[in-house]
Amino acid sequence: MTRGGGRPGPRPGGESDARRHERLGARERYTRREFVHGGEGSASDSDAGPRWLFPLPELSAEKLPEWMRDAAFTGYLAARGFLPELLADLGVAGGQGPEHLVFGDMVFTPEERPVFWTQNVWRGARLLPAPSIGQAARALRDVQRNWWPHPVRLARRAALVAEKLPKVSAREHVFGVPAPVAPLGSFTLWDETALIAAAECSSPFPDGHVRFVEDRISAPSRAYLKLWEALTLAGALPRPGELCLDLGSCPGGWTWVLASCGARVLSIDRAPIEERIAAMPEVEYCQGSGFGLEPGLAGGPGARVDWLCSDMACYPARLLELVTRWLDADACRNFVCTLKCQGEEDRATIRAFAAIPGSRVLHLSHNKHELTWMLVR
Numbered sequence: 001m002t003r004g005g006g007r008p009g010p011r012p013g014g015e016s017d018a019r020r021h022e023r024l025g026a027r028e029r030y031t032r033r034e035f036v037h038g039g040e041g042s043a044s045d046s047d048a049g050p051r052w053l054f055p056l057p058e059l060s061a062e063k064l065p066e067w068m069r070d071a072a073f074t075g076y077l078a079a080r081g082f083l084p085e086l087l088a089d090l091g092v093a094g095g096q097g098p099e100h101l102v103f104g105d106m107v108f109t110p111e112e113r114p115v116f117w118t119q120n121v122w123r124g125a126r127l128l129p130a131p132s133i134g135q136a137a138r139a140l141r142d143v144q145r146n147w148w149p150h151p152v153r154l155a156r157r158a159a160l161v162a163e164k165l166p167k168v169s170a171r172e173h174v175f176g177v178p179a180p181v182a183p184l185g186s187f188t189l190w191d192e193t194a195l196i197a198a199a200e201c202s203s204p205f206p207d208g209h210v211r212f213v214e215d216r217i218s219a220p221s222r223a224y225l226k227l228w229e230a231l232t233l234a235g236a237l238p239r240p241g242e243l244c245l246d247l248g249s250c251p252g253g254w255t256w257v258l259a260s261c262g263a264r265v266l267s268i269d270r271a272p273i274e275e276r277i278a279a280m281p282e283v284e285y286c287q288g289s290g291f292g293l294e295p296g297l298a299g300g301p302g303a304r305v306d307w308l309c310s311d312m313a314c315y316p317a318r319l320l321e322l323v324t325r326w327l328d329a330d331a332c333r334n335f336v337c338t339l340k341c342q343g344e345e346d347r348a349t350i351r352a353f354a355a356i357p358g359s360r361v362l363h364l365s366h367n368k369h370e371l372t373w374m375l376v377r
């Protein structure tokens with residue numbers, strides 16, 4: 001696919017994207033990230049670049065839908081590889097409709113709607129005239145200080161605009177340090193005369209990706225990054241002495257995170273956990289099913305659990321039943337649960353999770369084909 005036009009082109013293996021699309025056929029195959037993303041690393045405005053799921057709209061700024069030209073609108077950056085799921089969340093199909101427009105890995109709509117498969121929501125997005133690099137940078141600076149470029153096309157030009165803006169730190173985040181509070185806007189170049197910018201984004205991290213200073217030595221699996229991210233976004237950590245349940249804990253990444261915070265952890269999995277994690281003084285490991293534990297019995301009769309964490313490989317509907325029992329019994333304060341999504345049939349369950357008062361469902365940048373439900377109070 002050539003940059004900008006978004007048309008299929010030859011792949012290194014000789015097969016064109018068009019042939020491959022035809023051969024793969026099934027819709028879910030298109031969720032593979034190779035078709036949906038690829039904005040990064042595309043330094044040039046002319047060489048072969050990302051292969052988007054839909055060809056980039058070739059509209060000049062004047063021909064944009066009226067709702068994009070005349071008023072503020074909402075942008076959603078699709079979770080990496082999950083543009084079809086985002087479109088399903090929005091209840092729209094195809095690259096363009098009366099109420100949506102796909103632009104690379106972004107979807108624009110006139111109003112904000114509740115969605116799950118997004119990495120960053122751009123609120124109050126606007127089309128701004130940007131006939132030169134200097135004018136683009138000035139237009140952004142006039143709105144606020146911090147901007148992050150999200151190039152879909154004209155990547156080199158977008159980088160030149162960013163160079164003229166105050167530097168935004170993209171340093172890796174240290175777990176335990178609060179998430180940044182300074183507003184971070186996002187922009188993308190629509191064409192050589194206009195850009196789309198949103199001063200307010202749902203994530204304080206660039207493109208909604210939380211890159212951590214990782215611990216590659218102590219953590220028993222990379223799953224710990226999900227819990228690090230969830231706790232960072234929730235702005236809360238288990239405190240020393242608090243009681244945590246970790247259901248589906250093997251090989252021990254989440255248990256290691258909770259115990260490293262100084263909390264007491266009852267760690268349950270049908271499979272054995274790493275010995276050195278089970279040996280941590282804060283950890284009590286039980287081999288068995290996370291569904292077997294009755295609310296009110298963990299930590300002794302009447303003890304209230306402070307955190308119920310579940311990364312169990314299980315059907316979301318079954319997890320909802322478990323969570324509902326714990327909520328009804330008022331037996332736990334905070335919840336962080338991974339929803340392992342199987343497909344379309346989970347949509348109603350995901351909505352039911354999101355409808356639990358005070359909670360939210362989101363796609364963490366360290367989630368794969370899964371979402372995270374959090375209730376932190």
Ligand SMILES: C[S@@+](CC[C@H](N)C(=O)[O-])C[C@H]1O[C@@H](n2cnc3c(N)ncnc32)[C@H](O)[C@@H]1O
Nearest residue numbers: 223248250251252253254270289290311312313
């Ligand atoms: C993605 S892994 C969890 C990774 C873990 N959070 C970590 O940080 O290392 C999913 C786990 O769920 C466990 N599991 C599946 N069904 C379970 C059940 N009914 N009860 C307890 N654990 C279960 C599996 O044995 C598996 O270890």
